[in-house]
Amino acid sequence: MITVVLKKLVVALMICNILVLGLAPVVEARLIGTHEALQMTQREEQLARINRIFSGSEVQEQMLAFGVEPKDVQDRLAVLTDEELRQLAGRLQDMPAGGDGVLAVVGLVFVVLIILELVGVTNIFTKL
Amino acid sequence: MICLVSLLAGCAGQDPVLRSVLPQAEDSVVELTDTVFFPQKDYQCGPAALATLVVHAGKEITPDHLAGKIFLPDRRGSLQVELVAASRGYDLIPYVIDPSLAALLAELRAGRPVLVLQNLGLAAFSLWHYAVVIGYNTWEDTMILRSGTVRRQVVSARRFLVSWRQSSAWAMVVLNPGEMPENPDQGRYLKTVAALEEVGRYDTARAGYQAALQRWPDVDSALLGLGNCYHGLGRIDAAEKAYRSLVEQYPGHGIGYNNLAHVLAEQGQYTQALAVLNKGLLLAEHHGVAGQMLLQARGEIMIRQVQEQSVNDSGD
Incomplete structure (x- = not known):
């Protein structure tokens, strides 16, 4: 008997719940992560989840295009946050990629020397 | 030259x-x-x-x-x-x-x-x-x-x-986990630790939040993060404890009530979980998603409670 009353009560409460919620977009009930809590509004949160899916696959495609081994791609995506994935998506080409500055500098020096040579400041390559 | x-x-x-x-x-x-x-x-x-x-x-x-x-x-x-x-x-x-x-x-x-x-x-x-x-x-x-x-x-x-x-x-x-940089920027340090939590490095993040709480005892997000990491590590008791101190110290913390209710429900303590949510709905600042989440959580936990009740009834 008590359980029947309880059930009716819960159903009534549920109806109230739904009425209060109205037609608001459904949000999954779950634990909220700290990063999310630090910068959350509803719209941002929903967009972020959509973006996670899109930017994840976009970054994956780009990594493959830039020569990353397929076996490494998932591990690399796994340590990136949603925000970082969004930063990376579409920008892998433009972001500074720290590489072999030293050898490149030798090349640059060479170019400068040739220019100096061509405009006649130096005479390293041409014997008078 | x-x-x-x-x-x-x-x-x-x-x-x-x-x-x-x-x-x-x-x-x-x-x-x-x-x-x-x-x-x-x-x-x-x-x-x-x-x-x-x-x-x-x-x-x-x-x-x-x-x-x-x-x-x-x-x-x-x-x-x-x-x-x-x-x-x-x-x-x-x-x-x-x-x-x-x-x-x-x-x-x-x-x-x-x-x-x-x-x-x-x-x-x-x-x-x-x-x-x-x-x-x-x-x-x-x-x-x-x-x-x-x-x-x-x-x-x-x-x-x-x-x-x-x-x-x-x-x-x-x-x-290393627990180590602090020199003159750390509070916001940047917490964001750094939260990123570890987000990618599932819970134990490292836990140590990071604990170090943050030692240095800045009044940071609610570090306490929330601590609870989340314990939850991620499967240490439900410790998670519950962290969320409890969170809502005690910050009675307007909607996410604190939400997460506390979830760990209580996970332990089958539905009545307690619902009480926490009701308290949250009364006290929490309802801006953003938090208020809606509390309502949603209340609905779901009620359904789970009823479902379990029915299973128990039919088993009798």
């Missing part, structure tokens, strides 16, 4: 760089001589530089371990974001320091080598390069680096600054 020589001479006559940012009392010379050196292979200064930091933090790796994690072959380089992210994979806390010479020197004094991004080319013709700063000398006004294939590179502080400022003075250290 004479012009060039006079230009160089002009530089040499300027005021010292390091003394201008360093208090007189501080050490004049610092060099972390025990920092390992990995001569970089083709274009792989990123893996070499990051491996230097990771080994210094006590992990046993080589740049070869990192190549697959941070090197982009067709760009012949590595991205800052991936250096930061890869450090998480070793359960280290990658902290990007303040973009200032003073902050860099402070890390060195604390015994931490600092990974920097330099532009060795021109603004219009960039040659990005990662190196590890391991020391400085105020008498000679120089910086000491592990860079590329040079084990001990000594460059004038002025020249170093020119190359470093072009990356907006980007520099990072890696911290």
Whole structure:
């Protein structure tokens, strides 16, 4: 008997719940992560989840295009946050990629020397 | 040629760089001589530089371990974001320091080598390069680096600054869980730790939040994070405890009530969970998603309670 009353009560409460919620977009009930809590509004949160899916696959495609081994791609995506994935998506080409500055500098020096040579400041390559 | 020589001479006559940012009392010379050196292979200064930091933090790796994690072959380089992210994979806390010479020197004094991004080319013709700063000398006004294939590179502080400022003075250290950088920025440190939580490195993040709470006892997000990490680690009791102190200290913390109710429900304590949610709906600031989440959680927990009740009834 008590359980029947309880059930009716819960159903009534549920109806109230739904009425209060109205037609608001459904949000999954779950634990909220700290990063999310630090910068959350509803719209941002929903967009972020959509973006996670899109930017994840976009970054994956780009990594493959830039020569990353397929076996490494998932591990690399796994340590990136949603925000970082969004930063990376579409920008892998433009972001500074720290590489072999030293050898490149030798090349640059060479170019400068040739220019100096061509405009006649130096005479390293041409014997008078 | 004479012009060039006079230009160089002009530089040499300027005021010292390091003394201008360093208090007189501080050490004049610092060099972390025990920092390992990995001569970089083709274009792989990123893996070499990051491996230097990771080994210094006590992990046993080589740049070869990192190549697959941070090197982009067709760009012949590595991205800052991936250096930061890869450090998480070793359960280290990658902290990007303040973009200032003073902050860099402070890390060195604390015994931490600092990974920097330099532009060795021109603004219009960039040659990005990662190196590890391991020391400085105020008498000679120089910086000491592990860079590329040079084990001990000594460059004038002025020249170093020119190359470093072009990356907006980007520099990072890696911290062991629980370790704090010098003069940490609260917001940046918490975001760094929250990123570890987000990618599932719960134990490292837990230590990071605990260190944050020790330093800044009044930070609600660190307490929330602590609860979340315990939950991620499956330590439900400890998670419950953290969320309880969160809502006790911050009675308007909607997410605190939400998460507390969820861990209670996970333990089958539906009545208690619903009481927490009701209290939350009464006290929490209902802005954003939090208020709606509390209602949603209340609905779902009620359904679960009824479902379990029915199962029990039919079993009788």
